[in-house]
Amino acid sequence: MRVAFPRTSTATRWIRTHSSGSSRSRTRREAVTPRVGVVGPGALGTALAGVLRSGGLEVVVRGRGERGAGGRPLDLVLLCTKSHDVEGALETAAPLVGPETLVATLQNGIGSFERVLARFGPERAVAGATTEAACRDERGELRHTARGRTRLAPAGPLALQRLERCVPALRRAGLDVEIAPDPVALVWSKLIVAAAILPVTALLGLPNGAIAGPGPAAQLAAQAAREAARVAVVSGTMESTPAHAACERVREVASRTANNRSSMLCDLEAGRRTEIDAISGEVARRAQALGLEAWCNWTLWQLVRARERR
Structure with a gap:
């Protein structure tokens, strides 16, 4: 299977340019800091690798067809590819994963965490x-457009113990990391926000801030969020959450990333395949299976797919 990862050379140059600290200081810290792998050196993966390396961590970046880690086993691997590339990402990640390596998926949509869990088990899987x-x-120049919080939810108690050992070093390196208790709830919370922000901004060609205030775009995003939240609650994957709470969360994220152009918008502009099938498409499919209406997500799904085919 061919995986549409960006090439590593540009990413590696950016990481090195934005890294600080001498090799000597990194060597002194190597014995007490985790080794982190990043699979998928696209915009997000490259930015995260740069932050972690500039904070003194040893970071191994792997892209299309690259294998092997070198040195001692990695402690944490971050999957930063698109959701439709997850199978290829798992193949690329496999040589980096040792008996105690955590594998965390940062992809949008539904399905990636389940595949990580099936491949590596609850002792290593992290949402x-x-x-x-x-x-x-x-x-083609990389812009790290917004700093934010990264939430990681281990699949089991052993993964939690390992993650607790890694998190302090990640924080010292400059990444705002929080451990979340429930991986499935975390995935769905992210999906609700993604279903509201990504397709609306992509179709309208607007930055995230366009749906932070009143207006038709914000109303459309709110309806998409309400539908996704309803599917999550009825399917039993999340506790009952008021619709206004889901909408408020969307506004909060949109406000915090107001100047950012969403990944789906960037994908459409570049003629790349988007993650719409794993986001709005999954909401629409699961709603239909539950006998629920999700007309907004279905419409956004079809419109983005139509744009992809232009």
Whole structure:
């Protein structure tokens, strides 16, 4: 299977340019800090790798077809590819994963965490969500457009113990990390926000701030969020959550990342495949299976797919 990862050379140059600290200081810390792998050196993966490396961590970046880690086993691997590339990402990650390596998925949508769990088991699988944002401009230059919080939820108690050992070093390196208690709830909380923000901003060609205030775009995003939240509650994956709470969360994220152009918007502009099938498409499919209406998500799904085919 061919995986549409960006090439590593540009990413590696950016990481090195934005890294600080001498090799000697990194060597002194190597014995007490985790080794982190990043699979998928696109905009987000490259930005996260740069933050962690500039904070003194040893970071191994792997892209299309690259194998092997070198040195001692990695402690944590972050999957930063698109959701439709998850199977290829798992193949690329496999040589980096030792008996105690955690594998965290930061992809949008539904399905990636389940695949990580099936491949590596609850002792190594971690669900993740981040509001860190990055994109490439028209010249291909990387812009880390928003700093945010990264939430990681381990699948089991052994994974929790391992994650607790890694998190202090990640925080010292400059990443705002929080351990969440429930991986499934975390995935769905992220999905609700993604279903509201990504397709609306992508179709309208607007930054995230366009749905932070009143207006038709905000109303459309709120309806998408309400539908996704309803599916999550009825399916039993999340506790009952008032619709206004889901909408408020969307407004909060949109306000915090107001100047950011969403990844789906960047994908459409660049002629790349989006993650719409794993976001709005999953909400619409699961709503239908539960006998619920999700007309807004279904419409957004079809419109983005139509744009992809232009």
